[in-house]
Amino acid sequence: MTALLQLSRRIDALSEFVGRWVSWLVLAAVLISALNAVVRKAFNVGSNAFLEIQWYLFAAIFLLGAGYTMLRQEHVRIDVVLSRFTKRTQIKIEIFGILVFLFPLVLVVLDLVTPLVIKAYVMQEMSSNAGGLIRWPVFALVPAGFALLGLQGLSELIKRFAFLRGLIDDPTRKKQEKTAEEELAEAILAAEQAKKGAAK
Secondary structure, three states: OHHHHHHHHHHHHHHHHHHHHHHHHHHHHHHHHHHHHHHHHHHOOOOHHHHHHHHHHHHHHHHHOHHHHHHOOOOOOOHHHHOOOOHHHHHHHHHHHHHHHHHHHHHHHHHHHHHHHHHHHHHOOEOOOOOOOEOHHHHHHHHHHHHHHHHHHHHHHHHHHHHHOOOOOOOOOOOOOOOHHHHHHHHHHHHHHHHHHHHO
16 A cells, blocks of 8 residues: 555646646736737737637646646535535545546546547648647647546545545545635745846
């Protein structure tokens, strides 16, 4: 079990790393959206590429952040029902959900989507919109996101079995006190302060 817990910690570290970097895509999407709106209104100039990159960034945030969201225990839960059971029963229900619903979903999506990504890459498929972007990178976000979600699901499964054996504390307790927005604001502020310190 020790080796499995080490694997779980490594997966958690990967999800944390990906989640932290993906959170910056929110800022990028906002800036691109604002720039696109200003250019359209001020100069009456537009580009489908600007619109599509916003969609791509949204897809990246949603898909690549799914494992991070699971790590932080922020996915939608049916606490109204689960809260009526003991913690051990709740954990057993979650183990059932991971094994019966999450893992099969991940495997089916990977099986169905991977050939489409390969085909889009080989054909260098482009958007049908004028000035649109190449499509395979955004298609590739689907298997990448589900693979990260499946990995985090494995980590959560290990932690739940470890909890049932009395090896770790409650793995369903949320990992943060602050919201993702507060953490992003703090990260931006810290980056600005570091720049100011380097400039002196």
